[in-house]
Amino acid sequence: MSIKNNLENISLKIPSEVCLVAVSKTKPISDILEAYEYGQRVFGENKIQELVEKHNKLPKDIEWHMIGHIQRNKVKYMAPFVSLIHSADSYRLIKEINKQGKINNRVINCLLQIKIASEESKFGFTEKEATDFLNSDEYVSFKNIKIVGLMGMATFTDDQRKIDQEFNKLKIFYKKVNRSNSEINVLSMGMSNDYPIAIRNGSTMVRIGSSIFGKRNYIKK
Numbered sequence: 001m002s003i004k005n006n007l008e009n010i011s012l013k014i015p016s017e018v019c020l021v022a023v024s025k026t027k028p029i030s031d032i033l034e035a036y037e038y039g040q041r042v043f044g045e046n047k048i049q050e051l052v053e054k055h056n057k058l059p060k061d062i063e064w065h066m067i068g069h070i071q072r073n074k075v076k077y078m079a080p081f082v083s084l085i086h087s088a089d090s091y092r093l094i095k096e097i098n099k100q101g102k103i104n105n106r107v108i109n110c111l112l113q114i115k116i117a118s119e120e121s122k123f124g125f126t127e128k129e130a131t132d133f134l135n136s137d138e139y140v141s142f143k144n145i146k147i148v149g150l151m152g153m154a155t156f157t158d159d160q161r162k163i164d165q166e167f168n169k170l171k172i173f174y175k176k177v178n179r180s181n182s183e184i185n186v187l188s189m190g191m192s193n194d195y196p197i198a199i200r201n202g203s204t205m206v207r208i209g210s211s212i213f214g215k216r217n218y219i220k221k
């Protein structure tokens with residue numbers, strides 16, 4: 001199956017109002033161009049260096065999303081152009097993004113990553129930490145960052161019921177946050193193996209890699 005065929009198949013399975021982020025990590029420029037020629041304009045990467053290199057080489061109307069865990073000292077490299085950071089997972093990182101947003105004279109849109117998986121390895125805020133942050137004076141003082149939604153990753157498992165429960169919990173929290181702050185209107189959840197469950201739970205943005213570009217040769221941490 002070609003990348004175009006894969007994109008066509010996926011677009012049949014996701015409602016038109018759900019944003020598809022094509023996750024191109026580890027994949028070559030030629031693959032991204034094939035998706036681009038099909039009309040895909042939103043791409044996600046999980047390493048800042050790779051994100052910057054691809055941004056430099058590819059058409060400038062691409063929206064680049066950062067979806068992976070971020071080292072604070074590298075925020076400056078993507079700050080001039082990144083469209084959305086899905087993985088804002090700590091107060092100190094958000095503070096740095098705000099600082100780099102200011103240096104670049106822009107407001108950087110971010111999602112708060114919420115820890116929903118039972119796995120220890122997944123990063124993110126608890127619901128309480130996220131609520132406290134959104135209601136804090138610090139957040140009000142951050143003029144160069146805007147939290148526009150939430151992101152979550154389910155446990156890596158074949159247990160569909162567990163994935164469903166985790167997405168459902170995030171959906172309930174998202175609805176609550178959205179009711180008190182209508183600017184928070186993005187819910188990023190769902191990957192190749194679980195996006196149908198995510199969509200059933202109200203996801204507005206899915207991050208799909210291997211179902212578009214094929215299996216990755218190695219897993220980039």
Ligand SMILES: *Cc1c(COP(=O)(O)O)cnc(C)c1O
Nearest residue numbers: 023046067191192207208209210
């Ligand atoms: C790699 C990655 C994806 C895409 O994973 P696939 O299983 O290839 O669809 C989505 N979200 C995050 C945060 C990722 O790191």
